[in-house]
Amino acid sequence: MSETVTDFREHALTLATGARRGARALAQTPSATKNRALTELARRLTGSQSHLGEANRKDLEAGRSQGLTKPLLDRLALTGAGLRAMAAGVLTIAELPDPVGELLAEWVRPNGITISKVRVPIGVILFIYESRPNVTVDAFALCMKSGNAVILRGGSEAFHSNQALLRVIRESLRAGGVSEEAAQMVATTDRAAVGELLRLREHIDLVIPRGGYDLIRRVTEESRIPVIKHYAGVCHTYVDATADLNMAEEVCFNAKVQRPAVCNAMETLLVHEAVAAKFLPAMAQRFLAAGVELRGCPRTRALVPQSKAATEESWRTEYLDLTLNVRVVDSLEEAIAHINTFGTQHSDAIVTLDEEAAEQFAREVDSAAVFVNCSTRLHDGGEFGFGAEVGISTDRIHARGPMALPELTIYKYIVRGTGQLRQ
């Protein structure tokens, strides 16, 4: 698939310098123009896009011959319903307020200067992802609306579909009056091109990798550009001694089973020993009936004989599947210590009627989002009301949790005076 690109360094430079020009133009582009391009994109996605279908068939055929599983092939397919959902997502983003230019703060200093803190785009973003082709459109729309040029590098199994989507995106930019250079895409599946891009710190301002362990590790090791990771979630739900056990059962079942393959799904259930005997056997029955494999501590296995034995390795594993660790703990403090030791600071929940316990858990569990009496699955830009997200940041600078439009911006200071000097 990479026959057209032979010089990866040159390809990377072409993408990055084009993106920089695109970013400079886009930073000064009015909201109405950006929204017009997004509306054009939505229209084109649901129009008759024969070349989209053709490109997608190429990927699907290649996927079949490489033996991709049915669920993976389903994720890859660009169906009419899928394209309509993409278009709806783009229109949602068009309707969101433009973060660029927002006045974040303004104050006057004793010497008379006025300081304004104003939102501006970050600049050029390299977005590396493994997911379905719809992420291509989402990520482009969010970056463009927030005034950033984006260099997209999706999964190789969706290569032709993504290239075809780029054509639609660029047609829409042109039709809307936005610089086409705002959208760039790596034109080869050879990893060497990504390696070259990750060295271009003069031209690229931020790298966002979204995916599994290998992808994140490679990007973090190689990048000389700031990185915000969208990484694994080893998420917990702790059922406290005072929990409403009916609520606990619903919250735990939802956190594990509603969609097990995503980062905010529960991987470990912690139960206070005071309620373990009452809570665990019925809860385990429900999980087992839903096809969940259980891995328990010795006390769990005494109550739930069907449970396999958990190891220290289990506590650290993101299964992304119908497998669940279960551990009985002696106290709230032991639950917090377990989460801060084995978790990935992603999404962790407590079910309790004790307000003090809830507040201690919320304060001391060091995660991007802490949930009291609700499901970890609510950790999502849509559920939070952000309209859309590029993903959930697991880093501890710039943005934590869902990254939506404001999280794709930074600020500048504008200082207005009447001749003030430094004394």
Place this chain on the structure above:
Amino acid sequence: MSETVTDFREHALTLATGARRGARALAQTPSATKNRALTELARRLTGSQSHLGEANRKDLEAGRSQGLTKPLLDRLALTGAGLRAMAAGVLTIAELPDPVGELLAEWVRPNGITISKVRVPIGVILFIYESRPNVTVDAFALCMKSGNAVILRGGSEAFHSNQALLRVIRESLRAGGVSEEAAQMVATTDRAAVGELLRLREHIDLVIPRGGYDLIRRVTEESRIPVIKHYAGVCHTYVDATADLNMAEEVCFNAKVQRPAVCNAMETLLVHEAVAAKFLPAMAQRFLAAGVELRGCPRTRALVPQSKAATEESWRTEYLDLTLNVRVVDSLEEAIAHINTFGTQHSDAIVTLDEEAAEQFAREVDSAAVFVNCSTRLHDGGEFGFGAEVGISTDRIHARGPMALPELTIYKYIVRGTGQLRQ
């Protein structure tokens, strides 16, 4: 100086795991306790600290024998006045509001969950700097007040002074009731220790390098941890066609001469051709009288024969000294293009009476801080009213411009519900 450290990997791990324990404790430490430790520190810095003087003498003697210049030796000396200024700085930080726990936003979603966005510390910060020993105290105080443990690595010429300051810092932490592990310092001048620290991304959350080109380049190349750079300033002042030329002269003189060795000092003066003949000769006289060496474009040299010739290299150089580039431009747009091409997106000013020109400059110059009718030297945490700063970020994520207490924090989400599930 590094005879006590032989295993750099082990030393780095000891520092980083100690800092992580310190950070966990500090994140839950009340403001009053943190402020008590800061007050203790201020008291001890101005008390009789014979071992501080002794350690400083060792550094000064070593500096003299290594042939450090008089200004560098002056910067190194811990005088009584210097210690009193440090103590005053620490008390200022004690009086600033504690950013930790601040409620940044709170909203209720249609399904009834309440989402709170709360400021929390970043965690463990590795601060690498080249400057005077007072930076040691400032950086510690800012990191500690904002709930972060810090690993300090100062310039090797101040090694003994910094180690002695660490003793005072740790005595103050103990006296105030704060975990001593919140302050760590690299106990060797061997760079290998920094190299090992920069790989510990499990234990360290953020690296802040503050210094010159070589330091920043090395850290950026080696680090596997997120970095926020405090880097060079190639700063400009543009005198527009409509400028008040008296104001322009004062603003330009201040920006260049008041303290030329710092990152927000002006390195290049741009002058609109309409006022060049009227403005430049007198301005140049004043610069020359102050000992400033001028490097001009051909039109500048025609007006100011004493000016040497500027090259493209000149436009990119951060002199940090009494040297100034001067260029005559045809338009506001040419000035903006020059700044966005040759500048470092740090601090850039326009002097103009034309409000539209001012707004265009403020919008299109892509710098951390843009100044209208005032000096670039005002780009400073103190001047902005932040009380103190660890430095000026030249990066485009997390924080831009002065990094003070809030910029040393991040946030978490706390989501409170009554059994809500993901649908």
